[in-house]
Amino acid sequence: MELTLWTYEGPPHVGAMRIAASMEGVHYVLHAPQGDTYADLLFTMIERRDRRPPVTYTTFQARDLGGDTAELVKRSIADAVERFQPEALLVGESCTAELIQDQPGALAAGMDLGGIPMVNLELPAYSKKENWGAAETFYQLVRNLLKPQLPAPGAPKLDPTRWRAENRRPRVNLLGPSLLGFRCRDDVRELTQLLAGYGIDVAVVAPLGARPADLLRIPMADANLNLYPEVSGTVCSWLERQFGLPAVKTVPIGIGATVDFLRELHGVLGLELPAELQAERQSRLPWYSRSVDSTYLTGKRVFVFADGTHAIAAARIASRELGFEVVGLGTYSREMAREVRALAAELGLEALITDDYLAVEAAMAEAAPELVLGTQMERHSAKRLGIPCAVISSPLHVQDVPARYAPQMGWEGANVIFDSWVHPLMMGLEEHLIGMFRHDFEFVDGHRSHLGDGAPAAPVLEEPAPVAVAVAGGSLSWSADGEAELAKIPFFVRGKVRKNTEAYARDQGLAVIDSEALYEAKAHYSR
Amino acid sequence: MVSSSVAQSSLPPPLKESGQREVFCGLTSIVWLHRRMPDAFFLVVGSRTCAHLIQSAAGVMIFAEPRFGTAILGERDLAGLADANEELDRLVAQLLERRPEIRTLFLVGSCPSEVIKLDLAKASERLNQQHAGRVTVINYTGSGIETTFTQGEDSALQALVPLMPKGDQPQLLIAGTLADAVEDRLVGLFHKLGIERVASLPPRRSTELPAVGPGTQLLLAQPYLSGTARALVDRGAHLIEAPYPFGVEGSRDWMAAAATACGVDPAQIDAVLDPLVERGRRALAPHREVLEGKRLFLLPDSQLEPALARFLAQECGMELVEVGTPYLDRQLMAQELARLPEGTQLSEGQHVDNQLQRVRQERPDLVVCGMGLANPLEAEGMATKWSIELVFSPIHGIDQAGDLAELFARPLRRRGALQFS
Ligand code: SF4
Numbered sequence: 017m018e019l020t021l022w023t024y025e026g027p028p029h030v031g032a033m034r035i036a037a038s039m040e041g042v043h044y045v046l047h048a049p050q051g052d053t054y055a056d057l058l059f060t061m062i063e064r065r066d067r068r069p070p071v072t073y074t075t076f077q078a079r080d081l082g083g084d085t086a087e088l089v090k091r092s093i094a095d096a097v098e099r100f101q102p103e104a105l106l107v108g109e110s111c112t113a114e115l116i117q118d119q120p121g122a123l124a125a126g127m128d129l130g131g132i133p134m135v136n137l138e139l140p141a142y143s144k145k146e147n148w149g150a151a152e153t154f155y156q157l158v159r160n161l162l163k164p165q166l167p168a169p170g171a172p173k174l175d176p177t178r179w180r181a182e183n184r185r186p187r188v189n190l191l192g193p194s195l196l197g198f199r200c201r202d203d204v205r206e207l208t209q210l211l212a213g214y215g216i217d218v219a220v221v222a223p224l225g226a227r228p229a230d231l232l233r234i235p236m237a238d239a240n241l242n243l244y245p246e247v248s249g250t251v252c253s254w255l256e257r258q259f260g261l262p263a264v265k266t267v268p269i270g271i272g273a274t275v276d277f278l279r280e281l282h283g284v285l286g287l288e289l290p291a292e293l294q295a296e297r298q299s300r301l302p303w304y305s306r307s308v309d310s311t312y313l314t315g316k317r318v319f320v321f322a323d324g325t326h327a328i329a330a331a332r333i334a335s336r337e338l339g340f341e342v343v344g345l346g347t348y349s350r351e352m353a354r355e356v357r358a359l360a361a362e363l364g365l366e367a368l369i370t371d372d373y374l375a376v377e378a379a380m381a382e383a384a385p386e387l388v389l390g391t392q393m394e395r396h397s398a399k400r401l402g403i404p405c406a407v408i409s410s411p412l413h414v415q416d417v418p419a420r421y422a423p424q425m426g427w428e429g430a431n432v433i434f435d436s437w438v439h440p441l442m443m444g445l446e447e448h449l450i451g452m453f454r455h456d457f458e459f460v461d462g463h464r465s466h467l468g469d470g471a472p473a474a475p476v477l478e479e480p481a482p483v484a485v486a487v488a489g490g491s492l493s494w495s496a497d498g499e500a501e502l503a504k505i506p507f508f509v510r511g512k513v514r515k516n517t518e519a520y521a522r523d524q525g526l527a528v529i530d531s532e533a534l535y536e537a538k539a540h541y542s543r
Numbered sequence: 544m545v546s547s548s549v550a551q552s553s554l555p556p557p558l559k560e561s562g563q564r565e566v567f568c569g570l571t572s573i574v575w576l577h578r579r580m581p582d583a584f585f586l587v588v589g590s591r592t593c594a595h596l597i598q599s600a601a602g603v604m605i606f607a608e609p610r611f612g613t614a615i616l617g618e619r620d621l622a623g624l625a626d627a628n629e630e631l632d633r634l635v636a637q638l639l640e641r642r643p644e645i646r647t648l649f650l651v652g653s654c655p656s657e658v659i660k661l662d663l664a665k666a667s668e669r670l671n672q673q674h675a676g677r678v679t680v681i682n683y684t685g686s687g688i689e690t691t692f693t694q695g696e697d698s699a700l701q702a703l704v705p706l707m708p709k710g711d712q713p714q715l716l717i718a719g720t721l722a723d724a725v726e727d728r729l730v731g732l733f734h735k736l737g738i739e740r741v742a743s744l745p746p747r748r749s750t751e752l753p754a755v756g757p758g759t760q761l762l763l764a765q766p767y768l769s770g771t772a773r774a775l776v777d778r779g780a781h782l783i784e785a786p787y788p789f790g791v792e793g794s795r796d797w798m799a800a801a802a803t804a805c806g807v808d809p810a811q812i813d814a815v816l817d818p819l820v821e822r823g824r825r826a827l828a829p830h831r832e833v834l835e836g837k838r839l840f841l842l843p844d845s846q847l848e849p850a851l852a853r854f855l856a857q858e859c860g861m862e863l864v865e866v867g868t869p870y871l872d873r874q875l876m877a878q879e880l881a882r883l884p885e886g887t888q889l890s891e892g893q894h895v896d897n898q899l900q901r902v903r904q905e906r907p908d909l910v911v912c913g914m915g916l917a918n919p920l921e922a923e924g925m926a927t928k929w930s931i932e933l934v935f936s937p938i939h940g941i942d943q944a945g946d947l948a949e950l951f952a953r954p955l956r957r958r959g960a961l962q963f964s
């Protein structure tokens with residue numbers, strides 16, 4: 017048993033939902049109670065998806081438990097297949113259903129589903145988490161669909177340079193981008209452009225936007241790009257083992273990593289890499305970082321905590337490409353602990369591997385950074401500590417899914433990163449000014465910046481003393497209960513309400529504004 | 544307990560639906576209950592899913608250390624209940640040490656804890672002994688196999704009833720969480736009406752539970768408190784038959800029913816309430832202009848639906864296409880059902896796919912639904928209002944009627960305001 021207040025990752029079936037919802041033509045039947053349908057809002061609210069995730073929940077209730085929940089599972093599967101006509105079906109259970117052991121996958125296997133491929137997902141809810149669930153689901157789905165294509169044991173492996181003999185351009189799969197991942201949609205576009213510039217085609221992008229039929233084409237590519245190892249690591253190593261399809265492991269986030277990525281990819285494909293990559297002309301990050309204005313970035317203390325992929329990328333960019341000093345590095349992705357530890361050691365740090373955000377907050381406070389690069393959890397911790405923060409990884413909040421094009425990968429990704437990490441620091445400067453002027457009379461409690469010292473330190477502001485307060489320049493005054501009523505109005509509209517109420521009171525020729533008058537005014541201005 | 548004197552023959556029988564439900568479970572109510580009682584902690588005994596649900600329903604991680612958390616069951620706890628109980632004791636001791644300000648600890652049951660038959664009643668007995676004098680431990684269920692959404696509050700309040708002291712003095716007891724400001728306002732008005740003793744359940748401090756007894760007139764501020772009402776009536780309270788305090792008329796009738804039950808003179812009732820009503824109608828008028836004649840579809844969510852539908856039809860002139868509710872307590876809803884326009888189609892339970900099919904066929908002007916469905920329906924061209932906002936916002940009482948109407952008018956006004964070509 018483990019006490020959890022806020023979590024970085026959801027349960028593993030939410031990872032499975034991320035795969036199903038990222039794809040087209042896949043449906044997921046989940047044996048789960050009604051409350052578990054909350055997970056839909058992760059997609060429709062945070063990602064602002066315009067459709068429901070393709071998930072049917074059995075929503076069994078206590079009164080079903082005595083009876084036949086297996087029957088309910090079968091009915092749900094049959095209904096879902098008929099209604100949504102999926103091209104592939106995922107069947108699984110959430111934590112509660114795991115306990116009642118109906119084995120929905122086995123039930124589905126015994127049904128006539130009209131020949132559509134069915135994947136039985138067994139995701140242990142009491143020991144695994146969301147990213148693991150996503151990786152496992154993606155892997156099981158690919159494995160299931162590619163079973164008929166498996167090369168015979170001992171058959172020669174695919175040769176990643178065969179594109180030459182076949183007289184075509186080399187092509188690669190982009191594996192790992194998914195919903196609720198960080199900026200995946202834009203990374204796909206950026207990488208596709210980057211690869212096109214080197215004469216490399218994209219064969220399959222998956223899971224994001226792929227249909228089951230697209231997955232069947234995976235072995236036709238010359239190599240896989242393992243873009244988000246948390247999600248695509250398992251499937252990439254399986255494809256490498258079974259099909260001999262090599263995986264490019266460098267994740268191209270940052271200038272150095274993009275250069276390394278191109279080298280690795282060209283090496284795998286047997287392609288000649290142009291001697292001079294001219295990274296400085298492709299992206300503005302190197303020049304912006306060299307320009308004199310950036311001198312004030314030198315040695316800025318940064319604290320990095322994210323999923324494994326983004327933590328590693330961020331530490332490297334921060335230390336080498338922006339001249340920051342990394343004073344803390346960690347991840348909640350236990351699957352990538354080894355890599356993160358190695359990099360931390362290189363930076364002279366001990367990596368923080370934990371999913372306890374309070375431990376992260378404590379480490380953050382201890383490290384006293386000037387900038388935090390983290391998830392939306394660290395944004396809040398940083399806010400409490402008064403430290404500027406940029407979000408670099410899932411878990412996300414709706415504002416981390418921007419409308420504009422904002423990739424992290426490739427050359428444009430580096431530009432985006434420069435702007436979004438340096439921006440809060442500028443704001444940090446502004447915070448000092450705000451601090452200087454905070455005692456000026458215009459400075460009401462609502463005038464808080466989104467960043468830095470925004471944390472309402474005391475939970476509630478002291479209620480004003482219950483005395484009548486005269487309004488400047490007139491015979492108008494507030495009664496104690498009027499003031500008390502006003503104090504209950506949220507700070508960000510309180511000023512407006514006060515002004516309106518006073519105007520209204522003057523109109524009505526009132527001398528004292530009491531709570532009644534406040535409500536009169538409220539009704540008057542209601543619109 | 545209530546003699547349902549009101550005729551309901553003008554309503555067709557409700558559609559009884561069963562199929563996939565798209566509703567939160569009772570754990571969700573922790574999000575507002577913990578704000579109401581700042582000296583209490585809500586400890587869910589459940590899974591990572593439960594923790595994730597509360598986090599997602601709360602929307603943002605506002606507090607460093609919220610007054611709620613989840614004791615996540617691990618494989619070891621599943622292996623043996625003895626271990627699970629020991630673990631729970633250890634975890635509670637740890638929690639109480641870290642949070643010495645906690646006076647009441649709610650152990651909240653979940654689907655997993657119920658399926659493995661972890662006895663939280665026994666656990667709270669045990670913990671009460673271990674931490675006697677320091678904290679009161681209470682248990683209730685918020686599990687999705689037993690409760691939907693707002694039923695979590697019902698189940699929590701019901702667990703508090705046995706701890707309420709006995710008291711025979713005449714008093715008005717308002718049951719159901721209200722925003723503090725709204726509560727102050729309503730209590731102030733009841734005082735003005737001449738009702739001296741007004742108490743609330745839940746109280747603002749978990750340790751200050753109101754008394755209950757034969758002198759208690761029970762007024763429900765929320766329509767989903769079936770179990771709590773029953774438990775209070777069993778303790779001698781008299782349940783006041785009233786609609787719920789949404790809108791000008793509903794709130795007036797609600798206050799008047801309470802005043803009458805407490806023996807307030809009718810002239811006094813009119814003298815206090817009539818000016819408010821007149822003002823409330825003025826506040827409502829601009830929103831009525833937006834809402835009048837618009838067609839409304841309410842998907843089942845909070846059990847507030849019939850009461851909101853009554854307000855939107857009666858006072859805002861909306862046409863009701865379908866009024867869904869996860870559960871229909873005919874007794875507690877009697878006054879609302881009686882006020883619904885003739886022919887109103889209710890539905891109880893849910894089959895979300897079939898229901899969405901009806902939404903698409905009917906193409907209402909406004910759909911009230913959960914957050915999982917709102918954007919998809921907007922994308923299909925229908926305006927929506929998220930129902931969860933209705934349990935988080937101060938919407939009760941005559942003075943809030945304008946604000947309540949505004950919540951529904953805003954999506955429509957917004958649609959009218961947006962222009963892209
Ligand atoms: S439905 Fe059950 S398992 Fe799911 S979050 Fe609610 S209590 Fe937890």
Ligand code: SF4
Nearest residue numbers: 395413415466603604
């Ligand atoms: S304050 Fe900022 S980061 Fe926090 S929840 Fe609101 S928008 Fe998100």
